[in-house]
Structures are given as C-alpha cells and as structure tokens.
Amino acid sequence: MDKAERILLVFCRLLKHEWLNKTSLALEFNTTERTIERDMQSIRAVLSEARSPAVLLWDRQKGSYILSHYQHRPLQSMEALTILKILLGSRALRLDEMEGLVQALCGLLSPRDETEFSQLLEEELDGYHEPAHHQAIIKTQWDLQQCIRDHRKIRLHYSRGDDMRTSHVVFPLSVVVSDGYFYLIAVVEGTAHTGPAFFRLDRIRSFDVIHGGSHLPEEDAFSLRRLRSTTPFMFGGKPVRLTLRCKNSAVEALFDKIPAHTVLSWEEDTVLVEVTVSISGFFRWLLMQGDAIVIIGPEPLRQAFIQTLQRIQNAYTDIKEDCPK
Structure with missing residues (x-):
C-alpha cells in the first residue's frame, strides 16, 4: 500500500469520528509511528488549505487522533437584523450590491427564520438610498485586498x-x-x-x-491598529498634538471618534484632553461640534482654526451682500 492510499484510508476512518491510536496504526500499516505523524500532518495541511471547520486533534493520554467537527449554528434573526441595520446604515454600497449581500445573509438563516426575516428585509430595503457616486465597490475592494495580501x-x-x-x-x-x-x-x-x-x-x-x-x-x-487609533479621519498629513477643552455633553463623541486620547484633567463641566490627529480632517469634524469642543493649544493651530472660522463667516457675509433686496 502506498502513502496516498494509506492517508486516504486513515482520513475516511477519521470522518467516521473514530479514535485512531498512533501505535496501532503503525502496526496495522507496517510502518513507523513517525510516518503516521507525517501522515497526520498531511491531513492537517489539507484541512487548512480547504478551510475546513474540522480540526484534527491529538490526545496525549490516549495516544490517539480524532477529527473534531464544529457544527455551525444558523444565524439567528436578531443577529441578522443587527447586521442588516449596520449594512444599510453605512450607505456605502450601490443598491444592487447591497441587495446581493443581504440575500447572502438570508441564506445563513434557518428556513423558519428566513421567512420572518424576509418580511423585515423588504421594509428595510424600501428606504435605502445608495451613495451619490453610484460606483460598484465590492469587486474593486476584493482585487485591492489581493494586492495587499501579495x-x-x-x-x-x-x-x-x-x-x-x-x-x-x-x-x-x-x-x-x-x-x-x-x-x-x-x-x-x-x-x-x-x-x-x-x-x-x-x-x-x-x-x-x-x-x-x-x-x-x-x-x-x-500597523492598521495604530493608524485607526491615531488617524480617525481619512485625510493625510503629518499628525499633530492638540490640547482640547471639551464640555461633558461632547465627551462621549470625542472619545468614540478619537480612541487614542489622553485625559489631562476633569473639571466640573469640562475635561481637558490631549489628542494626536491630522489637521485637515480634524478641523472638518470640529466644525460640527460647535462650541462644545475648543482647541486650547498649541497657539499656532488654535489660530489656524480661528482663520478657518473667519473664512466661513466671510463666505456667508458675501452671500448676504449678493442677495437681492
């Protein structure tokens, strides 16, 4: 019996959920225990290559191998609805791509839950507005991911x-x-x-x-992890360190947006926070916070934001002057 036949026979017995003793296998196939170990490594490699949920386990006390089968439970309706809300709330995909993803999501449900979920799905998709760019994204991001991997x-x-x-x-x-x-x-x-x-x-x-x-x-x-914590805004540029005074009402928004922050002090109604950000993206976000978050320093960057506010004020003043009376 050659190696391929031996491995195939062993694998078939593993699929039947049999405990296979290494010493017994070596005697049965008239080979060495080291050879049996190499056979098992070959089986593990095949399982990994096929991305199988099964795992070949070794029990030291029994001196035996067994194939562990992980049963994937169906997705529950409440879990599928949560994923659906996140997908639709992102508004990041064209309608046809979003519909394809959602249909694939339905396929992970049990038949009973799929019927209930389909009714919810129709209502949720009815109000979906695709992004204004109308571009297909899924294939592009997958192709780019292959370039990243390689x-x-x-x-x-x-x-x-x-x-x-x-x-x-x-x-x-x-x-x-x-x-x-x-x-x-x-x-x-x-x-x-x-x-x-x-x-x-x-x-x-x-x-x-x-x-x-x-x-x-x-x-x-x-390091994607480091980038996400220090660059929460999708704008390039050299990161700079800022000191901010933040009202309590905006603390949660600030901490969620910039996880890599340092609290310098807590006061009765405000908190002093130090952050490291790229300026162009941060200024755009800061404008949405009104007077709830204020730049304390360094002074050149505080003045740069004041100039941004002045340009906005001038733009509105120009509109007022141009309006017909």
Whole structure:
C-alpha cells in the first residue's frame, strides 16, 4: 500500500469520528509511528488549505487522533437584523450590491427564520438610498485586498473630487470603511509626504499591478491598529498634538471618534484632553461640534482654526451682500 492510499484510508476512518491510536496504526500499516505523524500532518495541511471547520486533534493520554467537527449554528434573526441595520446604515454600497449581500445573509438563516426575516428585509430595503457616486465597490475592494495580501505595488488611476485625473504608484496597505466610504490606505512612492495617503475606492478608475516592484521598506511597516487609533479621519498629513477643552455633553463623541486620547484633567463641566490627529480632517469634524469642543493649544493651530472660522463667516457675509433686496 502506498502513502496516498494509506492517508486516504486513515482520513475516511477519521470522518467516521473514530479514535485512531498512533501505535496501532503503525502496526496495522507496517510502518513507523513517525510516518503516521507525517501522515497526520498531511491531513492537517489539507484541512487548512480547504478551510475546513474540522480540526484534527491529538490526545496525549490516549495516544490517539480524532477529527473534531464544529457544527455551525444558523444565524439567528436578531443577529441578522443587527447586521442588516449596520449594512444599510453605512450607505456605502450601490443598491444592487447591497441587495446581493443581504440575500447572502438570508441564506445563513434557518428556513423558519428566513421567512420572518424576509418580511423585515423588504421594509428595510424600501428606504435605502445608495451613495451619490453610484460606483460598484465590492469587486474593486476584493482585487485591492489581493494586492495587499501579495505585497504588490500598483499604479493607481484616480479621479479627485474636482474631477482632476491623477496617477500614483503606491504600496497598498489596507482597505477600510469610514463615514460611508471605502478607502484605500497606501504609501505613495516618490513623495516627501509623511505617512499614508487615503484614496476613496469609488474614485479609483482603474489600477495596474507592477510586477517585480520593490516591497515597502521595513521602516515604513504599517500597523492598521495604530493608524485607526491615531488617524480617525481619512485625510493625510503629518499628525499633530492638540490640547482640547471639551464640555461633558461632547465627551462621549470625542472619545468614540478619537480612541487614542489622553485625559489631562476633569473639571466640573469640562475635561481637558490631549489628542494626536491630522489637521485637515480634524478641523472638518470640529466644525460640527460647535462650541462644545475648543482647541486650547498649541497657539499656532488654535489660530489656524480661528482663520478657518473667519473664512466661513466671510463666505456667508458675501452671500448676504449678493442677495437681492
């Protein structure tokens, strides 16, 4: 009996949920225990390659192997509804793509729950408004993810918000979702810009894989966890440290938006907080907070935000002057 036949017979017995003793197998197949161990490693490799939920376990006390079958329970209706709310609330996908995802979600339910969920689904989808860009996203993000996995450098053909077409050679690092948009986080080759750049997927017209391109240098090693905690806004730029005074009513919003914060002091109605952010994205978010969050320092950045407020005031003043009486 050759190796392939032996492994196949062993695997068939494992599928029957038999305990297989290593010493007994070695005697049965007239081979060594070391050979049986190698056979079991081959079976583990096949299970891993096939992404099987089953796991080949070794019991030291029994000196035996057994195949553990993990039974996946059906998704419950309340869990599916929660996922549905998150998906629809993101408004990050075109209607046809969203419908496809939701139908796949239905397939994970038990037949009884699927009937109930289908009624809820129709009501939820009825009020869905797809993003204004009307671009397909799912295939693009998957293709980019393959480039990230394989450490491929790519040439990105991009259309900015002002419709200006640009081209960049980038090292793709990650694809994330923020504020209703998918973003590619990447390091742009040949630029003095520090830190990663952010590209909206709906504005990527196409990209080409650059074969044989160099990999991202080790000193530029990317940590998505660190980036998410220090760069909650999808804008590039050098991170800067700010001290903020925040009213109690806005503390939760600030802490949720910028998890990597440091509380300097708590007062009766306010809290002093230190954060590290990219300025352009942070200023846009800060405008939504009114007077609930105020920049205390450093002074040059406080003045920069005051100038932003003055430009906004001037824009509204100009409109008032242009209005017909």
